[in-house]
Amino acid sequence: MSTPVSIRALNWKQLLALLGIIVLLPVAMVLAIPALVGFLALIFILAPIGLIGVAFHNHRKRKVAKAFPCLRCDQLLGAKSVRLADKEFRKRLKELRRRYSFAIFRIVRTCHAICATCGMRHSYLPKQRIFVPETRNA
């Protein structure tokens, strides 16, 4: 047999807690829905858009490299030169992660193509869609 609980039997702390549950729980649920939708949008919409953007940028860079002559030896750079630069960049990142495993980096990539014939390093300018000699600040 259970004893009936009336509002008068509650003290002010219990009443406040009950009111908090009645008011705050629906508010939290209502606020949680946009947060959840935002999170899902970030994961399922924005992330793929970002990945497609990166893939598009890389595709365009490779396409420009296929038709762009090396600034030193005049041979076409080709996709191989972009692969060489990518490989070197990955190697550099791996080395940095190995050496400073708990550091956060801000890395500015300056070399986007390495001529497969003469080894000249080129930077890609996406707006002009050209390669220029690499300028290193570090």
Ligand SMILES: [Zn+2]
């Ligand atoms: Zn060259």
